[in-house]
Amino acid sequence: MQMNGAQIIVETLIEQGTDTVFGYPGGQVLFIYDELYKYSDKLRHVLTAHEQGAAHAADGYFRGTGKPGVVIATSGPGATNLVTGIATAMLDSVPLIAITGNVPCDLIGRDSFQEIDITGVTMPITKHNYFVKDVTKLADIIREAFQIAMSGRPGPVLIDVPKDVQTAVTEFIPKEKVKKLPNKFVNEREAEEDIKSAAELLTKAKRPFILVGGGAIGAGLRDDIQEFADRTGAYIGSTFMGLSCIPTDNPRFLGMVGMHGHYASSVAEHQADVIFAIGVRFSDRVTGNKAKYAAKSTIIHLDGDHAELNKNINVEIGISGDVNSVFKKIVAMVPSKTRPDWDAQVADLIDKELHHNYKQLSTLNPKVAFDIMNEIVDPETVLATDVGQHQMWAAQYWNFKEQRKLVSSGGLGTMGFGLGAAIGACIGSECKTVLVTGDGSFGMNLNEMATAVSTGVPVTVVLFNNGVLGMVRQWQTLFYGQRYSQTTLNRKTDFVKLAEAFGAKGYRATTPEEFKAAFEEAYALNGPSIIDVAINEDEFVLPMLPPGGSINDIIVEK
Amino acid sequence: MSRIIISVYVNNQSGVLNRICSLFSRRGFNIDTLSVGETEDPNYSRMTITMDGDDYARLQVVNQLNKVHDVKKVEILELATSARRELALIKVGVSSETRQDIISAVNIFRCSIIDYTPEAVIVEVTGEATKIDAFIEVMKPFGIMEVARTGLAALQRGNTCMLDK
Numbered sequence: 108m109q110m111n112g113a114q115i116i117v118e119t120l121i122e123q124g125t126d127t128v129f130g131y132p133g134g135q136v137l138f139i140y141d142e143l144y145k146y147s148d149k150l151r152h153v154l155t156a157h158e159q160g161a162a163h164a165a166d167g168y169f170r171g172t173g174k175p176g177v178v179i180a181t182s183g184p185g186a187t188n189l190v191t192g193i194a195t196a197m198l199d200s201v202p203l204i205a206i207t208g209n210v211p212c213d214l215i216g217r218d219s220f221q222e223i224d225i226t227g228v229t230m231p232i233t234k235h236n237y238f239v240k241d242v243t244k245l246a247d248i249i250r251e252a253f254q255i256a257m258s259g260r261p262g263p264v265l266i267d268v269p270k271d272v273q274t275a276v277t278e279f280i281p282k283e284k285v286k287k288l289p290n291k292f293v294n295e296r297e298a299e300e301d302i303k304s305a306a307e308l309l310t311k312a313k314r315p316f317i318l319v320g321g322g323a324i325g326a327g328l329r330d331d332i333q334e335f336a337d338r339t340g341a342y343i344g345s346t347f348m349g350l351s352c353i354p355t356d357n358p359r360f361l362g363m364v365g366m367h368g369h370y371a372s373s374v375a376e377h378q379a380d381v382i383f384a385i386g387v388r389f390s391d392r393v394t395g396n397k398a399k400y401a402a403k404s405t406i407i408h409l410d411g412d413h414a415e416l417n418k419n420i421n422v423e424i425g426i427s428g429d430v431n432s433v434f435k436k437i438v439a440m441v442p443s444k445t446r447p448d449w450d451a452q453v454a455d456l457i458d459k460e461l462h463h464n465y466k467q468l469s470t471l472n473p474k475v476a477f478d479i480m481n482e483i484v485d486p487e488t489v490l491a492t493d494v495g496q497h498q499m500w501a502a503q504y505w506n507f508k509e510q511r512k513l514v515s516s517g518g519l520g521t522m523g524f525g526l527g528a529a530i531g532a533c534i535g536s537e538c539k540t541v542l543v544t545g546d547g548s549f550g551m552n553l554n555e556m557a558t559a560v561s562t563g564v565p566v567t568v569v570l571f572n573n574g575v576l577g578m579v580r581q582w583q584t585l586f587y588g589q590r591y592s593q594t595t596l597n598r599k600t601d602f603v604k605l606a607e608a609f610g611a612k613g614y615r616a617t618t619p620e621e622f623k624a625a626f627e628e629a630y631a632l633n634g635p636s637i638i639d640v641a642i643n644e645d646e647f648v649l650p651m652l653p654p655g656g657s658i659n660d661i662i663v664e665k
Numbered sequence: 666m667s668r669i670i671i672s673v674y675v676n677n678q679s680g681v682l683n684r685i686c687s688l689f690s691r692r693g694f695n696i697d698t699l700s701v702g703e704t705e706d707p708n709y710s711r712m713t714i715t716m717d718g719d720d721y722a723r724l725q726v727v728n729q730l731n732k733v734h735d736v737k738k739v740e741i742l743e744l745a746t747s748a749r750r751e752l753a754l755i756k757v758g759v760s761s762e763t764r765q766d767i768i769s770a771v772n773i774f775r776c777s778i779i780d781y782t783p784e785a786v787i788v789e790v791t792g793e794a795t796k797i798d799a800f801i802e803v804m805k806p807f808g809i810m811e812v813a814r815t816g817l818a819a820l821q822r823g824n825t826c827m828l829d830k
Binding site: 226227230231234235238255412413414416417418 | 680683684687688691724725728729731732733734735
């Protein structure tokens with residue numbers, strides 16, 4: 108069937124299983140938007156307030172559903188506004204398809220109005236990108252983009268389509284939905300040997316520790332890892348990106364490790380003799396001082412991305428390949444066993460952790476707020492966060508029950524990510540969504556409250572309001588002699604009125620009772636709301652492993 | 666730190682060179698020389714890149730290059746098992762007093778003079794990078810005006826091909 112490029116884009120997106128796209132129209136994507144109008148019964152378009160919000164929403168859509176997110180923006184500023192969103196997706200291995208318009212081919216390279224070399228700009232922050240000059244290749248490029256985005260270690264792909272390619276006509280032949288490519292790095296023979304060695308190490312281990320990352324969620328290993336830990340007496344810790352893989356209430360799960368990880372989890376990781384790391388990249392937030400990280404442990408590293416092996420940490424056994432099948436092969440060779448000494452050692456650590464006194468500074472504090480929320484929310488609720496202290500409190504205190512329920516910028520640490528992402532995750536998953544944020548992060552992209560209202564999503568914004576950039580202030584307190592340079596906000600924003608101005612409900616809470624009442628009401632709403640939660644500006648995120656420090660430097664009390 | 670010679674088969678398309686070069690700078694590696702041209706198959710180009718680095722750099726550069734969609738194959742060439750050549754054009758000022766000495770040096774180094782005027786000659790020198798360095802040293806006293814070097818081209822010795830492996 109003869110179609111123009113714009114129609115081919117929409118047809119191919121639908122063919123590849125896309126039901127929702129996020130975006131913002133503009134001069135060079137008018138033809139695509141014309142087709143979106145015609146196809147509105149088959150493909151939903153969510154209009155955001157800003158392209159950055161659209162990119163984060165498409166990212167959140169994936170995190171909430173496991174399906175690739177799609178974002179559309181016009182040329183020039185529309186495209187550059189996607190950049191932070193694309194980089195966020197890159198660092199957290201999110202398959203995101205970004206489609207941008209560009210000026211017609213004969214205007215390219217002339218600094219035309221709203222012309223930008225977006226493929227050049229996004230080269231280091233995409234898995235791959237395309238500048239499409241030939242309409243006959245457009246459909247296959249989109250299909251390949253989906254395949255690249257989802258295969259191996261997932262990541263964002265950008266497709267830049269000049270306006271004249273959108274209007275050019277060619278024959279469109281429908282094809283099947285693309286399949287993920289197999290991981291090309293597996294050296295079968297070497298891998299088989301490594302799998303055997305890994306199984307032997309785990310069998311002989313006295314103190315086994317499993318470290319799960321985002322790759323373990325992607326590989327769908329939630330049940331297998333829990334079953335393996337149960338029957339072998341291993342304990343499980345998580346990186347930030349691995350949170351929600353294992354339910355918080357699993358007694359073998361000790362919580363997040365690293366800079367703001369749980370004490371018992373970080374120390375148990377340090378004391379383990381074998382660490383089985385699955386789908387992690389040993390970021391500096393996990394390891395602290397690399398020379399001292401897990402110095403007494405033997406590390407088995409299993410990852411979908413071959414380049415992650417021995418990149419940040421030298422490991423004894425590194426295996427790349429299909430994480431799910433390799434994990435199953437390894438554990439099938441490890442016999443069940445109880446490890447009472449290790450149990451006792453960990454029980455002691457948990458006991459120590461319970462006796463740490465974090466000295467909350469006011470009755471309404473982050474811990475209390477999370478306790479209240481954990482009591483009220485349904486298990487399928489999505490938790491979205493921005494970046495800062497509130498994000499780490501969420502990691503520590505939120506009761507994760509189901510998988511793919513954490514929507515947060517881990518690698519890039521993008522303040523302003525939360526609201527757009529929460530909207531995208533909520534639309535995709537059709538689950539109630541709680542956005543925990545701070546007054547700093549929220550201020551960056553609060554314009555997306557307009558989108559929350561226009562789409563009517565049940566997103567409850569819990570805004571920890573301390574009037575400061577809390578995480579930076581914490582560092583200034585600890586490492587910069589309490590010189591609070593540019594972290595005291597001195598704003599007079601009334602978030603209740605702000606919510607109302609956008610057409611959402613607004614609440615204010617200064618005591619636990621007020622918060623409980625407000626959250627109950629807000630969470631029950633079938634639409635967006637903001638709860639302004641007053642907390643003390645000197646509340647700390649603890650424990651804290653200082654940057655570049657080791658386990659012995661861990662700060663547990665203020 | 667040692668010299669690393671990397672041979673990369675890439676899609677012969679616009680933008681690919683940029684993709685590869687930006688990867689090197691992004692990962693903190695410094696390219697010493699780079700040569701690129703079409704291969705036996707016009708769909709692919711071969712890039713020959715040299716850099717200094719340790720074992721970590723060797724591993725990283727191969728792993729990271731392998732992740733680039735436009736890269737078909739990556740191989741590190743070892744000094745003992747590869748054939749390498751570089752070409753340089755060197756413009757040297759001449760006078761009636763120096764002309765004979767320059768021509769002698771050109772003959773000894775098995776170079777050729779490809780442009781000649783009463784004031785200057787262009788010498789073409791081909792060989793290992795060390796030979797070119799040595800010839801440049803010899804020419805320095807005569808007054809080098811300009812140098813253009815191609816960077817290294819290299820192939821694995823023997824009857825195997827990179828893509829066959």
